[in-house]
Amino acid sequence: MRSLILAAATRVVFPLLLLFSVFLLFRGHNEPGGGFVGGLVAATAYALLALTGGVAAARRVLPARPEVLIGTGLLAALASGLVGLAAGRPFMTGLWGDVSLPVVGKPGTPVLFDAGVYLTVLGVVLLILLTLQEEDEA
Amino acid sequence: MSLRDLLAAALMLAGVATALLAAFGVVRMPDVPTRMSATSKASTLAKMCVFLALALAFDDLGVAARSLAAVAFVFLTAPLAAHAIGRAAFALGVPLFPGTKVNEMPRRNDGEGCDPDP
Amino acid sequence: MTLLLALAIGVLYAAGTYLLLRRSAIRVVFGLALLGYASNLLVFTAGRLSREGPPIVPEGAVAAAATSADPLPQALVLTAIVIGFGVQAFALVLLKRTCQEAGTDDVDAMREEG
């Protein structure tokens, strides 16, 4: 939908959505939120961009191809599970660091896992929506 | 009951009343633009009131900040929806209320009304 | 309220089932979506409804309130919702492609021929 008003508003809403998605991701362990909903919200940000500015515009600001996001997300989730194995505990055993980091909070394998979820969900929704919209535009 | 609570309650009730008004409007108004008109602002007002009530009701700076942020979001996004719908309805040629006095907006294409999805 | 929801779940299943049995494949996909809602609500309800708030440990407490909603069905439903979204996306696109290739969305016309 080519609309000056929408396009201009998108420029503000887009980063807000992304920011908020990260907020949801890292808060999820303690408050409502988490990787899923974070990933979904992030995806809506790009979807909005694609809707108002075209798929090409959305692709331009994507940090990586959606497939790569999916693969990376899956590997991150997998890696978080392997940490436990490497430590001689069962697969996916939650292990936590002691220091607290900015944004992330205490680093722990569940956080990495949730981040993997976030990336995967983002990649998935983007791959689906961008593919479809691209075809729709064609 | 503290004054803040009272104020919050009043705001909440005002918001709810406005929301009800919006719903009432969407039922009563005769055509798409008027319905959209009724809902977009009344509901925005409603949301603002309710969020302000929230900001007051919790003795928590964080909640207040988030509530105000929510109001900002609402101001930012609610008009976009109204704009998009109004524009689409107009472009589609959805019939206007017969009482519409002025129409200075040119039809963009053929002006033929077409239902996209009978 | 449980009774009311049980009835609503029944209606969702019934509506979903009815749509599954339509000749129009697009209605079938709508039916699948309704079945998804029905199943999710059913699982959610199975943990018993609670009005006592979400299973979140309040700041300063060590455990979530014993009366808070059962967290497990919530987690299950969340998983099911997300899976359902993926499935729905795929089903929709499959539907679209099938209609394009078959030239119709009439499932009765889609009997295989060799």
Place this chain on the structure above:
Amino acid sequence: MIAAVLTTIAVAALAPLLERRLGRRAAPLLALVPAGLFVSLARHVPEVSAGGVRTDSLAWIAELGVSLSFRLDGLSLLMALVVTGVGAVVLLYAGSYMKGHPRRGNLLGYLLAFLAAMLGLVLSDNLLGLFVFWEATSLLSYVLIGFEREKAEVRASALQALLVTGGGGLALLAGFVLLGQAGGSLEIGALAANAEAVKASPLYLPALLLVLLGAFTKSAQVPFHFWLPDAMAAPAPVSTFLHSATMVKAGVFLLARLHPTLGGTPEWTGIVTTVGAATMLTGALLAVGQRDLKRLLAYSTVSALGSLVMLVGVGTPAALAAAMVLLLAHALYKGALFLVAGIVDHETGTRDVASLGGLFRALPVTAVAAAAAAFSMAGLPPLLGFVSKELLYDAALRASPAPLLLVPVAVGSNMLLVAVALSVGWGPFTGRAGETPKAPHEAPAAMWAGPLLLGLGSLAAGLFSGAISPFVSAAAAAALGHPYGVKLEVWHGFNLVLAKSLVTLVVGVALFAARGRIRSLAGRLAPIAAYGPGRLYRAGLAGLVRFAKGTASVLSSGSLRQDLRIVLGATVVLAAPLLLTRAVLGAPDALRSVRPLEAVLAFLVVAGAVATVLAGSRLAAVVALGVTGFGVALLFLVFGAPDLAMTQFAVETLSVLLFVAVLRRLPRLQSRSAPRARAVDALLAGAVGAVMTGLVLAVHAEPLRSRLAPFFRESSLALAKGRNVVNVILVDFRGLDTLGEITVLGVAALGVFSLVRLRLSSRAAAAKGDRP
């Protein structure tokens, strides 16, 4: 013994290769394998004749009593000698007969493999082991009958043989299992020792019937006899080997083998004798009117098999001795005659007896072999056939239940068979030369050597029948289950039996003389004869295929709706009665109160669902669906599930984007079903909904006591360092679910991508002018 069988199989596998290397020298070389086996087996004759038994065993599935245990006694040695002896002759013959055939090597290989299977069958002392070889012979016979596979009728005959014998084989399997149950072992020897218990078992009769079914189909007994003449589509060496000398005798062998265990009861005697007698007569009657050399022989074989079965059914020592001699005699003369028929066919290009005559001049050696075999078959002294016929008549006379019935049948059948024997072994070689497609020349030695050897064997065995008496006795003893001695003689003196033999011969010769008229009569009766079980088989098969097609079109109509109706109907049919009979249906035990907003939300959900059903346009349906989704999300919210509400809202929004992206390419909604179909569907849908509501209510009739929820509430922060219990479950307590779930998502995305992209690329390819 095991080694012998396995070696033969290995050689069989190499046969085609060998043939390609050595050409015509391969067959004689390969024939050395059975010949060698024959010799080494023959070395055991004295020992076995003296009552010795050799065994050899290899455990297979010990826990189930399955083993490869072999037993060399009189019965198996007799069969094994027939198998290897005729096998050697046939292999030699086949090399020559199939000269120039591109797949000669394959045929030799199949024959050797078959020989191994047959050897295994007759030597097996374990029912399952025997069964394995039994089925192997069925399968190999299919391959051998279908050797000239280019012809449709050849393929049909092969299939027919396989289905009839294979079906019997399955009955046999069940019979064996029952037998094993009744007797507590699968070892034939052990069963025989436990025969009384077996016969007393309630499983005896079913086991007997099933075993008999297996044996009768394999040995072409009425009413399963029809497959054998049709199997003559096989090349001559195959017919010789399988359909006269060996495989068809497997059923008889089995009956003899199990006689100690199963025999002697009224059921056994009644059924086996009757079926055997009926087959004997039927085969003879059908044989006499045939014009085709091989069909003449085939029907006469059916008759002979009937005789054998009848004798085993009678089950007296004399009868079993007679059976053993007939078995040997038949292998010799019928083997020879089949080979002769093959030579005649090969040399003249026809097998029509009516157009054959005077071949003696062109095929002198063959003629001698033919005459010897035919005379044996006709029961002329001093050939073995005569000895065997005498024994047969004797046994029939002394059969305890019904000699009055058996004797006329036996004599009558043999009269007809005399005519048949002469038609095959005498008629074509004497009299005026007929018009044949090819000018005949004597066949190469490799071909006539076999029939000659077998024909002369008939003579020798007859002349020296006394010498083989101990061996025959041992065979009969094995079938009897106790020691037994019989003295074979060509000359018994003048008695009732001899008189019968003479009458048989005289009438038989007369029938031969009248063969032209008999054939024309048979020709006129042919339409009646066509109403045999063969026709039933064909009609049955065709009917089955038709039925299958009908069933398939009803059951899997290809209609998604039909399939769904069945699936959903099954759900209702299965769950509803259980629900009504087994579950407590009551009001929910908790949360009975209703708040206004909650009621509105439930209504919203329902209204959205109903509106989706009723929606007349795609977009209206999407909107209605959105209403339901929205209601569900808010229900999550008010019942303490903010995470769910959030996720549901996000998913709803994305669903809208999704729908909107594909909706334009979807066809418009149309109403296509008839009102009646809609009513039926609505009924079914209502039933499904009612069942689900009932299930929910049934679950809620009892309080839920879960250890899980308290654990999660209490451990979330303490053990998993997270305050949002739901999220902690998702990423930690049940992280594996989530791992699977994001995998599903990833795959779904790949799916969408590939569905769209594969098309885009094919479109691009089409645009470029490539083939799509």
Place this chain on the structure above:
Amino acid sequence: MGTFAFLVFAWVAVTGEVSVANLLEGAVLAGLLVLVLRVPLRRRFRLEKVPKALGLLLYFLKELLLSNAAVARILLSPASSLSPGIVAVPLDLKSDAGITVLANLVTLTPGTLSLDVSPDRTTLYVHALHVDDPDAFRREVKEGFERRVKEVFE
């Protein structure tokens, strides 16, 4: 820089925690978003516009609240009393942001709804529930909102 500051501010607002640590977190995140995700928001942040912006906000809130009653009256009055219309308002504003903000403000205040901007960006089409005099209406919009928006955004 404008984007960055905006995002840091938004982060603080959303998290509702005003502390150095949280500012730092916001900065890290905003930096990541700007750098990695190549967020497209190019406006520079100008401190001197803040008072004018606050003024605009106040004016808007006043409009919003004052016409609160009007909303109710309009919604509760019979439909026949409506005299809606679509009015073309010529624009002095040039920037996308300015036009957007104006359009949104118009939409958010009772009785009016921005339908579209003409492709040449010179006209804003506004739907109003009561249009007695189109020219008066145009003036009202231009002198009320447009002037104030122009002061802040251009």
Place this chain on the structure above:
Amino acid sequence: MNTLLVLPLLVPLATAAATILLARSPRAVRTASFAGAAASLGAAVALLGATRDGTILVTQAGAWEAPFGISLVADRFAAAMVLVAALLLAAVVVSSIRGLDGARERAGYHPLLHVLSMGVSGAFLTGDLFNLYVWFEVMLMSSFVLVSLGGERAQLQGALKYVVLNLVSSALFLAGAGLLYGSIGTLNMAGAAVALRELPAQGLPSVVASLFLLAFGIKAAAFPLFFWLPASYHTPPMPVAALFAGLLTKVGVYALVRVLTLVFVRDTAFTGPLLLAVAALTMVTGVLGAMAQGDVRKVLSFHIVSQIGYMLMGLGLGTRLALAGTVFYVLHHIVVKANLFLVAGAMRRAGGSFSLEKLGSLLARSPLLAAAFLVPAVSLAGLPPLSGFWAKYLLVRAGLEAGNGTIVAVALAVSLLTLFSMTKIWNEAFWKPAPAGAGAAPAPLSAAERASLLGPVLVLGAITVAIGLGAGVLYRFADAAAAQLLDPELYVRAVLGARGGGT
């Protein structure tokens, strides 16, 4: 030790992720896919090795003890299923190297294969009912994509049916899992086994059990729920169909076996006769369906249905011998049926069609192919001494020992018709001269094609022969597996610890 339990999930997932990331280089994808398949196979072999002595391996994902976390459990049956699945994956990966077009390969074929394998292994190994649902979805979703990959019309129509019916099954399963949690408060299978002991028999749980029966019955393609299978299995590329044919329905059978021997053990009075009736009807309708077909793939597809009946027969009889028969049958059938589909692909390549009418003289064209067909076909028909015979024998014997002659008669009659079906294919495709109107025969198989197309076939055929000749080995295993299945206490104690059994 416990690592062994997660490797069948991790290796495929890592392989899938890697192949997604490497997507732009087909060579790298193939290499990674092959390496992943080999690693999966190795892991599965190790897993079976660790469970052969009767050890029930258990690991609790995330170190959360049962019933709070998700248990992964491998007893003999599960481990064997994982191994056969891995074997099949390897065979399919190898035969895909030549049997697949580039477009499909680029469209994510290899990651899908591995994800499918992950889902299947997860379904075999999980000890949690909801987790089973998730693995089912993993498996289904990848199968959805695989079945529609290529986008030809027939394929898409088949895929649509396949998707819809399987989603209905998923909905039933999900509802069943939810209701079970709602009535006993646990999802852990061992926990559920314990909890159900304390409830009155024939109460609500048996109603809930019926939902599981239906859901798994659809997956297993049991009568009357099998329609989706013949409608879709013949459409995808043959390596894919082979994987489906071998594995997917067996996951349904596995799930039925698992819940009926572990969880809903007190419902046998109801489920036993029901299963036997379903088994008989499944056998018969499947084989009749096959007889009606003229397309190799469809004949084979309907036979899957028919053979499922045999597996259910053992489960319905419920004795140790019968269960051993089911285990034996399932393992044998996975190999044989997948093999037949792979052969069908090679037949198509060599003869230019799947239609029996259009095929012909394949025996002359490629004796090796004929041999490759013959082994699994004869085994499927249940002729000795190949694997199928022993599977059938065990079931027949179990049926007769249980005094159920009817089901045995049906089983035997159906096996004759199966023989008929296989012979029909042989007669028409291999023996019959190529029909005149069939056009030019396709080019003879190149050496590389033979290696890729027939290599896996011959390996699987060799396994079939080996199972047949060494039936004792597999029987002993199946018997031991059945013994384990019949003693749910072993499973419960392994998962919940000693205290689990008591409370």
Place this chain on the structure above:
Amino acid sequence: MTLLSQLALWVGLPALGLALLLTLFRIVKGPTLPDRIVGLDLLGTLGISIAAVVALSARDAVYLDVAIVLALLAFLGTVAFAAYLERSR
């Protein structure tokens, strides 16, 4: 429970429920697609208010987050619908 909570629970939420029903009427009635979409948009908007009022009635700020998510997302669906309508002219 405070008065605020009670008010939210027994006045605020029922009133919003009534608003939902009114909106539902418009969605079902139509008559045009834009009308339905206007209704759906309002439904989302009401959802935001409901989440906020639930937060008041439960005195729990977690519901505020739901409201924010909804506020951020609700308009997107409407815009997508509108885009669809415009494109399908």
